[in-house]
Amino acid sequence: MNSLEQLRQWIPSSERLIKAAEDNREVVAAVAGVVTLAGAVRIYNKRSKAPKLQGKSIKDIPGPKHLPFIGNALEFTQDSLAAYMEDLAWKYGEMTYIYLGPKRVLVASSPTVIDTLVKERPNVYKRPLDAERIFKDSKINGLFSMEGNSQLTRLSGDDWRHSRAWLSPQLAAGKINKTKVLIAKHAIELRKNLDQYAEELENLQKKWYHSENSDFNGRYTRSNFYNPNELKTTVDLFGVYAFSVVVDFSFAHDKEHCLPENILEDLKVVFSVMRRRLFGIVPWYRYGIKDADDHKFEATIQSIKESVQRIIEEYDPKTFEDNSDKMSTMLESLWYSLNHTAPEQVEVPGMASVTKAAGKMSFDAMVSNLLTVISAGYGKCNDTTANTLQAVSYMLSKHPHVQERLHAEVDAVLGDPEARKNMTEEEIIEKLQENLFAQFPYATAVVNETQRIHPVTPFVGMEAINDTILDGYVIPKGTTIMGLSRVASLNYCPTPDPFQFKPERWIECTVEQRRQQDRLDWSFGGGPRVCPGRHLANLELVSAVVLVFSLYNLKELDRAPSAPPVIEGASFTSTIDNVYIRYIPRA
Numbered sequence: 001m002n003s004l005e006q007l008r009q010w011i012p013s014s015e016r017l018i019k020a021a022e023d024n025r026e027v028v029a030a031v032a033g034v035v036t037l038a039g040a041v042r043i044y045n046k047r048s049k050a051p052k053l054q055g056k057s058i059k060d061i062p063g064p065k066h067l068p069f070i071g072n073a074l075e076f077t078q079d080s081l082a083a084y085m086e087d088l089a090w091k092y093g094e095m096t097y098i099y100l101g102p103k104r105v106l107v108a109s110s111p112t113v114i115d116t117l118v119k120e121r122p123n124v125y126k127r128p129l130d131a132e133r134i135f136k137d138s139k140i141n142g143l144f145s146m147e148g149n150s151q152l153t154r155l156s157g158d159d160w161r162h163s164r165a166w167l168s169p170q171l172a173a174g175k176i177n178k179t180k181v182l183i184a185k186h187a188i189e190l191r192k193n194l195d196q197y198a199e200e201l202e203n204l205q206k207k208w209y210h211s212e213n214s215d216f217n218g219r220y221t222r223s224n225f226y227n228p229n230e231l232k233t234t235v236d237l238f239g240v241y242a243f244s245v246v247v248d249f250s251f252a253h254d255k256e257h258c259l260p261e262n263i264l265e266d267l268k269v270v271f272s273v274m275r276r277r278l279f280g281i282v283p284w285y286r287y288g289i290k291d292a293d294d295h296k297f298e299a300t301i302q303s304i305k306e307s308v309q310r311i312i313e314e315y316d317p318k319t320f321e322d323n324s325d326k327m328s329t330m331l332e333s334l335w336y337s338l339n340h341t342a343p344e345q346v347e348v349p350g351m352a353s354v355t356k357a358a359g360k361m362s363f364d365a366m367v368s369n370l371l372t373v374i375s376a377g378y379g380k381c382n383d384t385t386a387n388t389l390q391a392v393s394y395m396l397s398k399h400p401h402v403q404e405r406l407h408a409e410v411d412a413v414l415g416d417p418e419a420r421k422n423m424t425e426e427e428i429i430e431k432l433q434e435n436l437f438a439q440f441p442y443a444t445a446v447v448n449e450t451q452r453i454h455p456v457t458p459f460v461g462m463e464a465i466n467d468t469i470l471d472g473y474v475i476p477k478g479t480t481i482m483g484l485s486r487v488a489s490l491n492y493c494p495t496p497d498p499f500q501f502k503p504e505r506w507i508e509c510t511v512e513q514r515r516q517q518d519r520l521d522w523s524f525g526g527g528p529r530v531c532p533g534r535h536l537a538n539l540e541l542v543s544a545v546v547l548v549f550s551l552y553n554l555k556e557l558d559r560a561p562s563a564p565p566v567i568e569g570a571s572f573t574s575t576i577d578n579v580y581i582r583y584i585p586r587a
């Protein structure tokens with residue numbers, strides 16, 4: 001059946017029209033041709049009138065050879081991606097690339113480029129790897145993954161702006177300072193847990209190396225041999241510390257029990273599945289192909305969401321009204337948003353224009369945002385606070401002279417460890433000033449220096465929303481760019497020995513050097529999407545160094561020469577793996 005006959009069936013009343021068309025086939029063909037041509041010319045004109053970006057082609061960027069379809073996949077694992085990209089930067093220079101499967105991904109390490117990437121959000125760049133869609137699919141689209149200007153929603157960054165306007169003020173520096181007592185209490189709890197850990201490790205050491213059960217012929221009995229399987233890492237303890245702080249901070253004190261019992265374990269599955277969904281080449285889950293971890297993931301999200309939902313529903317607004325320190329927890333702020341269409345002026349530093357957009361927040365957005373905050377602030381699985389503490393303790397154990405200086409600084413304020421043992425929590429907290437960073441500059445420098453060398457995010461990933469120019473190159477829309485922030489900050493470090501761990505570089509430097517070091521510090525990202533939890537995180541980190549680490553001599557555990565070496569690995573972000581530290585009490 002030809003098309004004219006089909007048309008005849010569909011539009012029987014157009015008999016005469018069709019007959020006329022049949023009689024004038026040439027004319028119809030000519031008209032169709034002219035219309036098609038006119039359309040093509042129109043599209044061409046439109047395209048040619050669009051301003052063409054002038055610049056170098058990204059095809060000229062130097063980089064490694066790659067295979068068709070799989071790209072450079074054989075040269076790195078998910079764990080070693082950051083290290084592989086950093087190697088390329090040292091080899092090929094400040095602009096290079098890798099192929100992730102068939103996709104060319106730019107790898108940039110000049111400070112100006114990294115600044116541009118982080119600052120030109122949300123209009124020019126957004127989070128890469130289809131993050132918003134994957135978080136939406138997973139029903140946990142909160143502040144971290146929200147864009148609102150993706151191809152998916154075309155809302156010009158509004159979703160993100162709206163949530164940011166509500167969440168940011170809750171995490172502002174002034175507000176965080178008020179949580180000093182809360183954090184100090186949890187730090188003291190961490191100290192008790194570390195004391196227990198330290199004792200267990202010492203007993204293990206004794207069993208392995210000084211066994212009383214040896215057969216006294218200079219040989220140990222088999223059961224007492226060094227056994228790496230008996231070793232436990234401290235990261236879990238740091239995770240509990242970070243989690244307790246952030247939960248208290250978000251939901252009001254001592255509400256931890258309202259979350260599912262195994263939440264810390266369950267979150268590990270959540271993060272490992274999210275990582276697979278973000279970095280995997282085929283999104284199997286989207287086609288309904290799911291394994292046991294996917295199902296566990298979905299059940300966990302559901303159960304955490306229900307708990308958070310219950311917390312919000314059971315929230316008594318009187319707590320808010322009675323509270324002289326308005327909106328003192330994240331929950332109170334979000335509850336206020338849900339119930340007030342015309343909120344008070346909500347100030348977001350550097351984002352004044354956003355304040356008016358801060359209207360009511362949907363219940364779903366509230367739940368996702370609370371979930372985002374507790375998971376972004378917690379440590380073990382997404383490696384922020386807990387892994388930074390793990391890195392700090394590793395760095396201290398490698399540098400005894402740094403420990404000596406730290407001990408001197410803390411002892412001068414809080415008394416020597418012997419004296420501190422007999423002090424009550426209240427007495428210790430009493431001695432802490434409003435600004436902990438100013439009171440303990442060296443402890444703060446230890447944290448800064450650890451993050452310079454072992455940041456938990458050694459790179460920032462971005463995707464261009466439209467065609468744009470970066471470092472003189474024309475960047476086509478949709479290009480992914482990895483900004484290697486650690487390489488940039490090491491390469492341009494204004495103080496000597498950039499690869500060495502020297503906390504004093506943050507104190508004994510000129511004003512200009514300090515300014516430059518701060519500028520090169522992207523450990524919390526940068527620009528309008530800089531980590532809003534950085535003040536809380538820094539307070540947690542410095543409190544742990546002052547109130548906990550300074551009480552011990554930290555020393556790496558002796559291990560068999562064949563034991564796996566300390567390496568930087570990655571879970572959701574970077575980790576320091578195979579680190580086992582002895583916490584030897586000074587008192």
Ligand code: HEM
Pocket residue numbers: 118143144145164171246372373374376377378384385388456457460522523524525526527528529530531532533534536537
């Ligand atoms: C050592 C601890 C931490 C580190 C190293 C860290 C690092 C980061 C980094 C690198 C980003 C991306 C920033 C960017 O895109 O420019 C980020 C975003 C974020 N962080 Fe943190 N973070 C830490 C702790 C926290 C804490 C304690 C909270 C909450 C209480 C938190 C909440 C968030 C949120 C909500 C975002 C998303 C912000 C947005 O997209 O607008 N983080 N963090």
